Amino acid sequence: MKSKKDLEQQQAFENISYSKEDEELYSLLFSELDKEKDILIKPSFAPNIAAKLTKKKKRDELKENLLFGGSILMVLVITALAFQFVKTILQSQESIIDTRVLTPVTILAVMITIFQVLDKAFIRNRKFRRIKHKTI
Amino acid sequence: MDDQSLVKSVLNGNTQAFSFLIKKYEKLVFHMIQKLVNDELIVEELAQDVFMKVYKKLPGFRFESKLSTWIGTIAYRHTINHMRKSNKMVFKEIEEDMEENYFKEMDNPASQFESKDVSKFIKAHIEMLPTHYRNILYLYHIEEMTYPEIVEITGLPVGIVKNYLFRARKLLKEQLSKFMLKEELL
Numbered sequence: 615m616k617s618k619k620d621l622e623q624q625q626a627f628e629n630i631s632y633s634k635e636d637e638e639l640y641s642l643l644f645s646e647l648d649k650e651k652d653i654l655i656k657p658s659f660a661p662n663i664a665a666k667l668t669k670k671k672k673r674d675e676l677k678e679n680l681l682f683g684g685s686i687l688m689v690l691v692i693t694a695l696a697f698q699f700v701k702t703i704l705q706s707q708e709s710i711i712d713t714r715v716l717t718p719v720t721i722l723a724v725m726i727t728i729f730q731v732l733d734k735a736f737i738r739n740r741k742f743r744r745i746k747h748k749t750i
Numbered sequence: 751m752d753d754q755s756l757v758k759s760v761l762n763g764n765t766q767a768f769s770f771l772i773k774k775y776e777k778l779v780f781h782m783i784q785k786l787v788n789d790e791l792i793v794e795e796l797a798q799d800v801f802m803k804v805y806k807k808l809p810g811f812r813f814e815s816k817l818s819t820w821i822g823t824i825a826y827r828h829t830i831n832h833m834r835k836s837n838k839m840v841f842k843e844i845e846e847d848m849e850e851n852y853f854k855e856m857d858n859p860a861s862q863f864e865s866k867d868v869s870k871f872i873k874a875h876i877e878m879l880p881t882h883y884r885n886i887l888y889l890y891h892i893e894e895m896t897y898p899e900i901v902e903i904t905g906l907p908v909g910i911v912k913n914y915l916f917r918a919r920k921l922l923k924e925q926l927s928k929f930m931l932k933e934e935l936l
Binding site for chain 2: 623624627628635636639640642643644646647648649650651653655656659660661662663664666667668
């Protein structure tokens with residue numbers, strides 16, 4: 615059926631009427647074209663890609679964790695330095711900022727950091743649980 | 751497993767499902783690349799890149815086309831980009847008035863084909879066709895894709911796709927006619 619339609623379209627394109635011989639030649643050609651050529655694909659091709667992907671995922675996760683750890687560390691260091699700096703100023707000069715104001719600000723900064731760490735761990739745990747559940 | 755559940759499973763992080771997806775479409779990808787690149791090592795390397803890309807882009811796949819068409823498009827475009835980068839992009843066009851002499855002008859052993867095997871004869875002549883002709887013949891006849899699907903994969907206008915397909919068949923039919931005549935005379 616498909617071959618007949620193909621032949622009609624081909625004839626319309628060439629804009630000539632086909633002889634019996636032409637039709638036979640095209641039929642032979644179409645049947646040959648429809649035969650799939652053998653192709654050699656290593657059986658290890660799919661598992662190799664899957665392994666590569668798992669490796670990449672682990673590498674990306676490690677990179678992400680390192681970056682996150684680094685940024686948290688940086689926040690803590692900067693907070694400590696800022697605290698130290700303000701404390702030094704307060705001790706050396708006349709009192710501009712009340713120490714009672716500094717304490718809640720520091721506590722807030724520490725709380726935000728802790729919350730960020732917990733939040734990240736929570737999201738990751740939830741994601742892992744979901745994936746584990748689906749694959750089982 | 752149907753494509754929708756397969757994609758869903760892969761998106762949920764199931765690596766096994768992705769292996770299954772690769773197995774299902776590796777033939778299509780290898781064939782698509784082989785129609786454009788001859789080097790076997792590069793074909794495998796490109797096929798790997800294609801599946802990595804498929805994995806990366808899968809969250810954005812919305813089933814607006816068939817999964818096979820979408821994967822085919824990635825394979826086709828990735829190979830074309832590779833060829834562009836490595837300056838191996840030689841897409842021959844045949845002028846209509848030059849078609850008669852196309853196979854004659856080609857310097858290759860198939861023109862003096864001694865084999866009596868029609869399949870081998872046709873296969874050899876398909877390999878000699880310009881890249882786009884070969885690729886469209888494959889997508890239409892082997893993958894049984896429709897014109898809109900071929901248009902989506904190759905990015906060529908539908909008129910050009912049809913034109914290449916018909917001209918490729920005409921060229922092959924003429925060669926086949928000569929071959930059969932020779933066979934009868936022998």
